[in-house]
Ligand SMILES: Nc1ncnc2c1ncn2[C@@H]1O[C@H](COP(=O)(O)OP(=O)(O)OP(=O)(O)O)[C@@H](O)[C@H]1O
């Protein structure tokens with residue numbers, strides 16, 4: 001028969017040491033976190049077995065000679081609490097009073113006139129105030145000494161006069177450590193009648209139990225960690241000595257400051273979660289202390305390796321607590337930081353589940369006069385942080401914002417992190433970010449060369465703006481972006497493809513003040529910063545007339561991102577963009593331009609970084625597999641895509657995001673815009689790469705922004721008609737997605753036949769949306785005519801631009817030649833393209849990856865014209881080694897080959 005456990009007997013076992021279950025396997029005493037949550041008092045069983053201690057909200061109790069008669073003297077809820085507190089404090093007796101100060105008051109009433117008290121010099125302001133009162137009103141002498149140094153205490157210990165030594169460890173707010181054990185021992189030896197009293201509020205019994213280290217009385221402001229929610233005031237006194245307990249009980253009863261029943265209940269409830277709260281709070285406190293310390297602030301926290309007294313603390317306490325303080329070196333700056341946080345509440349006190357920030361000298365310690373504060377080494381600029389249970393990242397983020405806003409830290413481009421701004425430079429704040437060697441903009445040493453593909457949309461253009469699935473793929477035509485240092489305080493751009501446009505600006509003349517500054521890790525909000533756009537139009541772009549709309553828009557997108565991404569460094573650079581794509585022809589030139597501009601600026605501001613070169617697996621194993629594909633990290637690609645989308649918003653008005661996603665991620669994908677109540681994002685399609693397409697540029701200029709807006713208006717005016725068209729296009733995209741996914745089962749011929757039919761169908765719907773053009777219809781007509789019999793649709797925004805024609809596998813070379821000739825005769829530009837290639841790429845910055853034999857100089861020297869604008873590029877320190885001239889003057893037909901010859905490209 002298996003042994004049965006007599007639960008009734010088990011329940012009656014007193015805590016914390018239940019009887020052993022067997023002599024061979026003795027049970028351990030419960031750990032403190034178990035004790036905290038286990039509120040049981042075997043001698044006070046509840047008559048109904050209530051799970052939580054009832055509130056005996058009664059001033060009096062009936063009867064004579066019973067245990068309770070009047071709540072000032074005793075109350076059952078309070079007895080429960082006191083029993084529980086004694087249990088978790090290694091104490092024989094505990095008393096609950098109305099506040100921490102009430103607890104100290106009760107303790108100080110043990111003193112008589114003529115007694116001497118030794119107290120710390122870094123005490124809580126309230127403690128200090130009460131000590132001053134008893135000094136002046138009771139005739140007690142108080143010696144304030146540095147209790148963190150036992151040698152400073154010893155000379156003040158008088159064998160008969162010293163009646164009390166008042167200690168606190170760690171001290172508040174400087175977190176100084178007192179060796180409670182050593183001082184208790186010294187006091188006992190030198191003044192046997194003196195009592196050692198410890199204020200344990202900073203630690204709570206969970207982390208430190210000074211009675212175990214020789215203290216006679218310990219008190220806690222239970223308003224702090226014990227209750228944990230700043231919803232009650234309470235003080236606790238614990239001791240192991242009967243004589244002291246009797247006197248304390250007498251005082252509490254006489255004075256009438258015992259804790260009320262409801263507060264006893266709340267406090268008991270709080271204590272149950274104390275261990276989990278404190279664990280979380282001190283873990284985060286360690287992170288915060290490490291963060292501030294890493295920035296270069298003087299931080300006071302026993303968890304830091306260089307904290308004085310750390311070893312002593314570790315011997316006495318079980319943790320470092322959740323209060324820390326740090327110095328900024330400037331009181332005004334500290335005030336700004338304290339006022340600048342949102343999550344950290346400005347409040348006195350500590351120990352709450354919510355994080356608090358304060359300046360002790362103007363708040364909790366304001367009752368100590370400034371001279372005394374100075375004498376005790378309490379810095380006026382000290383900020384105290386009391387860490388709560390919020391998400392650590394949110395707390396750090398909030399603090400970082402406040403530090404940045406107050407000018408206490410600034411972004412270091414070299415180190416790619418925030419660093420402390422030395423006090424005195426604080427007033428420069430924003431300017432500090434611009435501080436550079438010799439000029440207000442930062443010196444840049446490196447060139448960055450990037451590229452991104454254009455795209456062809458096979459199904460779903462326009463409809464994708466309104467939530468329909470689009471299917472698109474990267475084409476083998478790309479935009480290239482090159483950023484070159486100038487270092488003369490100027491910023492310049494050249495857009496070769498747009499009338500060889502060139503402009504330059506003094507960096508300081510840019511409208512910095514119009515921009516809402518983003519933190520280093522902060523995302524751009526969904527909406528564009530319209531005041532910045534307006535300021536760019538009326539400022540740096542003012543000179544450009546309406547006829548330069550294309551260049552104006554491209555410059556606007558670039559300057560907008562430059563201001564948003566570079567406000568900390570303001571690098572003096574030249575940005576050049578060139579494309580092998582036709583600009584404004586529906587092949588996503590704007591998205592690939594946007595991806596290039598965004599990526600160069602992200603690299604310059606070090607918001608994205610190129611991963612270090614992996615060690616070769618073996619001498620003959622190449623560093624980079626897949627021709628550099630997947631060498632750029634996913635999160636860098638996502639960041640580049642987010643910023644490319646911002647630029648697209650400037651260029652396009654209401655982009656769906658499909659173009660920039662293809663420009664960054666490459667390949668072929670289905671794309672759904674978020675915000676339409678269905679799954680959004682992209683999925684890659686494998687079968688697309690084998691398809692052949694002919695792209696024919698009608699060369700009819702059009703404006704994507706206007707075309708997209710036109711469809712939007714039509715949808716507003718005829719919601720049902722447009723809604724039905726959108727549904728039909730969704731059907732086509734979904735079917736195409738399935739066919740492409742199943743192409744192996746489905747059969748190649750069937751796939752091509754189906755796709756052809758869907759291309760024709762999709763085009764018809766685009767015609768009904770009003771985005772075709774006679775030139776596009778002519779291309780369709782030519783390609784559909786015998787002997788070609790091909791299917792063609794507009795691609796991209798339509799209204800002109802390009803048409804895409806699907807080329808079946810069996811389409812002969814001679815037919816292709818004829819078709820190309822025919823289209824060219826009509827004045828169109830046909831391109832045979834392959835799709836599904838790489839997305840965003842960065843020319844590897846590592847010397848090992850550069851091709852030493854590459855002709856980085858100008859191809860076909862004879863054809864090259866040197867820069868026309870006098871002085872243009874004068875700021876470039878080292879044009880000989882720069883790619884700039886070669887890049888800008890390379891014939892477009894050779895651009896792609898020249899770029900790939902330069903070295904290894906790292907792709908998304
Ligand atoms: N190489 C480039 N240099 C500078 N700006 C460029 C370049 N390529 C594109 N742009 C900018 O993008 C604009 C073209 O965007 P638009 O959306 O009209 O065409 P697209 O992106 O080629 O077509 P779609 O969006 O239909 O695919 C240009 O007017 C210019 O502002």
Ligand SMILES: C[C@@](O)(CCO)CC(=O)[O-]
Nearest residue numbers: 461462655656657796797
């Ligand atoms: C017309 C459109 O669908 C494609 C432009 O290339 C617009 C967009 O998706 O942003």
